[in-house]
Amino acid sequence: MKAFIFDFDGTVADTLPVCFYAFQSVFKEYDQKEVTEKDIISMFGPSETGIIRENLTHPNTDEAIERYYLHYEEKHEELVDNNQQMLDFLSLLKEDGYLLGIVTGKAKRSLDLSLEKLGMKKYFDVFISGDDVDQPKPHPEGILKAIEMLGVSKDDVAFIGDSDADISAGKAAEVVTVGVQWLPTVQSSTFKDEPDHYMKDIHTFKQLFKINKETTYKSPN
Numbered sequence: 001m002k003a004f005i006f007d008f009d010g011t012v013a014d015t016l017p018v019c020f021y022a023f024q025s026v027f028k029e030y031d032q033k034e035v036t037e038k039d040i041i042s043m044f045g046p047s048e049t050g051i052i053r054e055n056l057t058h059p060n061t062d063e064a065i066e067r068y069y070l071h072y073e074e075k076h077e078e079l080v081d082n083n084q085q086m087l088d089f090l091s092l093l094k095e096d097g098y099l100l101g102i103v104t105g106k107a108k109r110s111l112d113l114s115l116e117k118l119g120m121k122k123y124f125d126v127f128i129s130g131d132d133v134d135q136p137k138p139h140p141e142g143i144l145k146a147i148e149m150l151g152v153s154k155d156d157v158a159f160i161g162d163s164d165a166d167i168s169a170g171k172a173a174e175v176v177t178v179g180v181q182w183l184p185t186v187q188s189s190t191f192k193d194e195p196d197h198y199m200k201d202i203h204t205f206k207q208l209f210k211i212n213k214e215t216t217y218k219s220p221n
Contacts, residue, residue: 004098005150019072020037031056103145106129
């Protein structure tokens with residue numbers, strides 16, 4: 001294995017709570033509508049901008065989109081924990097020479113904000129946001145773009161995610177799939193398509209892929 005590509009929300013960062021809060025605030029403010037977390041998850045696929053444009057009935061979607069990002073940023077520190085274990089894990093992967101990527105449905109704006117606040121951006125080599133693809137997960141477009149940018153073979157890649165769309169996209173891209181539920185908030189409690197590997201903690205991941213500092217692939221970079 002030479003590269004690990006990760007989903008973001010619910011996989012690398014426990015950002016789903018702030019996503020839920022921002023969406024619920026916008027739908028209540030503009031449509032006077034209460035939406036549940038389950039309702040919001042069912043809308044996932046497009047970026048936040050796409051979700052609001054497709055689902056909000058209020059005509060002023062541009063303003064609503066700006067409000068979403070305002071709520072997202074205002075509540076980020078309160079609702080998203082800085083996960084030191086995840087930071088240590090990403091640091092270890094980089095020290096071991098692995099190439100790392102993110103493929104997410106999030107808009108670049110919210111992804112950049114979260115990466116900056118959580119101090120994670122330096123660990124990744126490639127970022128594919130919902131703004132960078134024509135077809136979101138479960139289509140494999142984003143994963144295939146990341147593989148091309150990383151310059152590795154599909155056979156040397158694993159895709160890690162917490163949702164059905166993640167696993168389906170990974171399978172469609174013909175890479176090893178890893179279904180995870182190692183953060184407090186995840187999108188799927190079970191997976192419709194069985195991933196190649198399933199785990200509930202980072203320690204199991206490190207054991208499976210033999211993550212250590214002596215015996216792993218070293219990036220030419």
